[in-house]
Amino acid sequence: MPGQIQRNTLDIPFGIYAYCFTQTPVSFPHTLMGIDDEHEVYAIERNGLFAIVSALSLKEFSEDALDKKMTDMVWIASKAKKHEEVIEFVMTYTSKGCHEPLYRFSQSTFNKGEPEGILKKEDEGEERENPQRTGVLTGCYSIPVVPLRFCTIYKNQxxxxxxxxxxxxxxxxxLNYTTDKTEWSVKIFCDKKVFMDRYDQRKGQPIKIDQTSLLPGEGYLLAKKKHKICEEALRVEIQRILQDIYSTVLPYTDGCRFLRCFDKKIHGRSSDMVMNAAFLIKQQMLVSFRDSMNIQGEKYKNEGLVFELTGPWPPYSFCPEL
Structure with a gap:
């Protein structure tokens, strides 16, 4: 039964998998299984603080077992999705004691043939046209939480x-600070060839190195030198533009965290990720934030930059150290 750890006949030790903390009591349907797809999710309370947890086998989720499974991207994707589903169930729980479906906004700016934005219904996988076109951005959470990292496990309560x-x-x-705020992700991708061509046009001429009177082998070394100079010029110019974007949207935010940029093998795009940032946004500033981001996307769309805005997300990037 929920709230109690059941041991099997082999007496395999069971532990507690923790998803998040909240101050709001939440009840869960019996159909909502935890990270192992076997044990129900439930809440335990102590001193006014609710921990959202489920039981799991400490053998299956031991440190050694997890080290091996962390190389299996299919396993990670499946379990990370379950972890996220439980947290978002809590955050969309209403005062009426029911769960409101979450519509997550996902916008890839200025991709030809795509609408301005798509709202995806997370629990059913449906899509619908972006209501932001009428000036309304939905997807606000009802209950603030402190989301915990993937695979946070304790021996017992x-x-x-x-x-x-x-x-x-x-x-x-x-929890009090984030009551009216959600996290939004902004990723910027750069087509370096387009970006460099535009850079050369602005500067009036491409970077050149005198190659007259070259000795054998010097051409190769000079080509490497030119490539290095171009890469440095590219890096400096990208940073200048990113600083301009950041300074412009910052007044509409309550915080920003710059995260590690992912390799193409992970994000799957042909362009390089040059910015991966999380912004904490008040609900009343959300439309202004998105409009400002759209203006920046329009401003730099011919420079080979593509903006990707998604949210709302649990405020992972702003959680306090525990």
Whole structure:
């Protein structure tokens, strides 16, 4: 039954998988299974703080077992999605005791043939035309949470609360602070060839190196030198533009975190990711933030830059250290 860890006949040790913390009591349907797809999700309360958890086998999710599974991208994607689903169930739980479907906004700016934005219904995989065209951005969460990292595991309930309760004041402060805010992701991709061509046009002429009176082998070295100079000029110019974008949208945000840019093998695009940022946005500033981002996308669309805006997300990037 929920709230109790059931042991099987082999007496395999069971532990607690933790998804998030909240101050709001939430009830879960029996059909909502946890990270192992076997045990139900439930809430446990201590001193006004609710931990959202499920039981799991400490053998299947031991440190050694996880080290091996962390190389399996299919396994990671499946489990990370389950982790996210549980957190978002909590965040979309209403005061009426029901779960409101989440529509996540996903916009890739200025891709030909695509609408301005698509809202994806997370729990059914449906898509619908972006209502932002009428000036309305939906997808606000109802309940603030402190989302925990993927694969946060405790031996038992006592260990969980012994670890967390010393940070209760910090947790409550964060929950209160993010009541009317959500995290939005902005990724910018750059077609370096287009970008460099536009850079040369602005400067009036491409970068050249005198190749007269070359000795054997010097042509290769000079080509490498030119490539290095071009790459540095590209890096400096991209950083200048990113700073311009950041300074322009910052007044509409309550915080920003710059995250690691992913390799093409991970994000799957032909262009390079040059910015990966998370912004914390108040609900009342969301339309202004998106409009400002669209203006920046229009401004730099001929420079080979593509903007990708998605949200809302749980505020992972702004969580306090626990």
């Amino acid at each position: 006592e260990t969980l609360f012994q670890t967390i309760l010393p940070h209760k004041e910090k947790i409550i402060k964060f």
